[in-house]
Amino acid sequence: MNDFVGTGTLVRLALRRDRLLIPIWIVVFVISAAGSAKASIDLYSDQNALVQAARTSNASPALVSLYGRIFDESSLGEVSLFKLTAFGALLVGLLAGMLVVRHTRTEEESGRLELLSAGVLGRYAALTAALIVSAGTVIVLGLLTALALMGSGLDTKGSFAFGLMWAGAGLAFAGVGAVTAQVTESARAANGLTAVVLGVAYVLRAIGDSSADGSTQWVSWLSPIGWSQQVRAYAGDRFVVLLIPLVFLVVLIAAATALIRRRDLGAGLVPPRPGPPRAAASLRSPLALAWRLHRGSFYAWGFAFLLLGLLVGNIASNVDGFVTSDSAKEMVQKLGGVEGITDAFLATEMGVMGLLASAFGIQAALRLRSEETALRAEPLLATDVTRSRWLGSHVLMALLGTGVLILVAGLGSGISSGASLGNMGRQVPRMLGAAAVQLPAIWLVTALVVVLFGFAPKLVTGGWALYGVFLLIGQFGEIFNLPQWMINLSPYGHTPRLPGGDFSVTPVLWLTAIAAALTLAGFATFRRRDIG
Amino acid sequence: MTSAIVVSGLHKSYGSTHALDGLDLEVATGEVHGFLGPNGAGKSTTIRVLLGLLRGDAGDVSLLGGDPWHDAAKLHRRLAYVPGDVNLWPNLTGGEVIDLLGRLRGGLDEKKRDDLLRRFDLDPTKKGRTYSKGNRQKVALVAALASNVELLILDEPTSGLDPLMEEVFRQVIEEDRREDRTVLLSSHILSEVEALCDRVSIIRRGKVVETGTLSDLRHLTRTSIHAELAASPNGLAQLPGVHDLDVEGNRVRCEVDTAQLDAVMRQLSASGIKSLVAQPPTLEELFLRHYEDDVPAESEAAVR
Incomplete structure (x- = not known):
């Protein structure tokens, strides 16, 4: 024993x-x-x-x-x-x-x-x-x-x-x-x-x-x-x-x-393999290092998002196959015909992609804290690298990364739904647009991690908790009859439902502005605090 | 003589812990300065303030003529830093890390890089996660020592190195000294500081309690004397500055304040010296003297 x-x-x-x-x-x-x-x-x-x-x-x-x-x-x-x-x-x-x-x-x-x-x-x-x-x-x-x-x-x-x-x-x-x-x-x-x-x-x-x-x-x-x-x-x-x-x-x-x-x-x-004895000529900036650290997970997520997009687009083309009974057909007419429910399905799935892409954004932004606590930020910040540049390198990976991911998913779903519905030229730009409107909410959630990192670094994993709360509000808020102001707290609830829904620019601008303000606040507070 | 580092009255607290308590430190340009103290005395905190990673609560800090908090990045071009705890990115090789850190600092001396890799016997193709602590330390050392900077800030740089590598490290620092680089070497290894440093500051509980050249500091401590005399000694016990006197027939053992050495030697030679062993004070003793009274000092305070 x-x-x-x-x-x-x-x-x-x-x-x-x-x-x-x-x-x-x-x-x-x-x-x-x-x-x-x-x-x-x-x-x-x-x-x-x-x-x-x-x-x-x-x-x-x-x-x-x-x-x-x-x-x-x-x-x-x-x-x-x-x-x-x-x-x-x-x-x-x-x-x-x-x-x-x-x-x-x-x-x-x-x-x-x-x-x-x-x-x-x-x-x-x-x-x-x-x-x-x-x-x-x-x-x-x-x-x-x-x-x-x-x-x-x-x-x-x-x-x-x-x-x-x-x-x-x-x-x-x-x-x-x-x-x-x-x-x-x-x-x-x-x-x-x-x-x-x-x-x-x-x-x-x-x-x-x-x-x-x-x-x-x-x-x-x-x-x-x-x-x-x-x-x-x-x-x-x-x-x-x-x-x-x-x-x-x-x-x-x-x-x-x-x-x-x-x-x-x-x-x-x-067994671990030996690597190059010299750094590639391109590895000469915090951004190059950040890309090196994030790229593995980014490629994996990108591949998954492409597959998900293709799968979702393909499912969407079968939506009319659900509708067999007369009563269902009647309901479909009320909902705006087959295109109406196809769009509704795609809009819902795009919302799910937005939630998933946010997880990448949170994870990428949390890398800041793990680099700091593992004492790997310190040697970099003891060189010619300013705090803003180091912070910016990882924030850029998080923001651009989520952007590329959601657009890849939009492209995939546009191609596969367009191919099976026979209107690729229309469906691809529509789905890219539907993907792009998810970004402000994704960025806002990512920016929450950035501001926590600057302001209260010990609480930075609270980013996941906030994300969980937003998910619960979105999933169960109406079922549990939460007050409207509480439901409004989730940024995802303000994203226009595209394709098919009404596009309103105001919430998109608001979400973007709040995300930008939070990110800037993260930079400002990080510059003023102790490292470690 | 200009100063590379001037710190005066530096305070830094973490919550209720007072890590630095009015620390003063001056490192002259071109010198190798030992920064000596036990774990937790505030060495790393001081260094982090010097690097602008932490902000002091009170006091003045000047590094290479600038303010390390406000001009951090600009000043960092002129210095290289080896942290006490080196962590590497698990999927980058040692060679990649050396190049990256060197480039971010504004360039590496290629010849020196190769030379140091060879002398430290470091394989640059291994991934960060596969290095031992000593080898991670070597990666940081090579990256710092191969860059052409004015100031090296080394925080316990030999922790984890084997004695052979410690010797290599000493040789490299000796060479740097000839090139007029300034070095701040934090350590708790006394022999290392004794071998390398022009001047030493001893830190205790967030304060520098002693600073000066090794010979300055030796005046503050005692030389131990073993002597065999022709006759039994007279009047030694009456001399000022003689401690722990032990006379056994014609044999004498005692500790002598270094300032009183001359008088004691005269007294001994009056009795006829047959053999004499005089041991100079080591930094070890100096160090212990500053720390051995920690416990009594506290209990005294408690009595009051």
């Missing part, structure tokens, strides 16, 4: 460090599930409307590939929550995998684990502790979600199936994180690898779910997210399927421990 000595201490250390992070994540998931259930229950008071909505969704390959199939079209619970089944499992998986990496490879890379390893600490203690924390988090998250769903008025068995299938996805990806943390030397790369596995899992289940004749349905069973869907919460509640992620976790833990036995502390499996 010597290999596990110290596990308990490390678990307590991890819980102490994450005493805010973990509860916040859990609360966000529980509120999302319960809020979504409550809203849908109110919406589908009539059983016919429920079945109608479920059939419409199952008839659309676009929605099925995005969210998955509804197994029981008359199940209130399933129809209410199907959008959070696979998607929620993805996010819980992300949380679980990153928690494991955070308490293993991140600690190892920083050298903190070495400090602890010199004391009485078993070889597997760090991994075991990380897995206990991660698994504990997703299990508590699942159980609380189940209770919250029961509280919203859904049946007990289905609610537990739903909560536990989320936990199951979390357990599977905790295992994935345990392995990726052994394979690479940097935590960033380990998280990237976990995200790739998550992406592949999501796409595999999309392929399986959208199989028209059922011949490729088995592909879903290759995906941990597919397993979560196959628990069929509120539509059979097959708890036995949960055994698959458990077995998967055990296998991955065995693999991870085998890897630990084979490697040294600090090392990965992929």
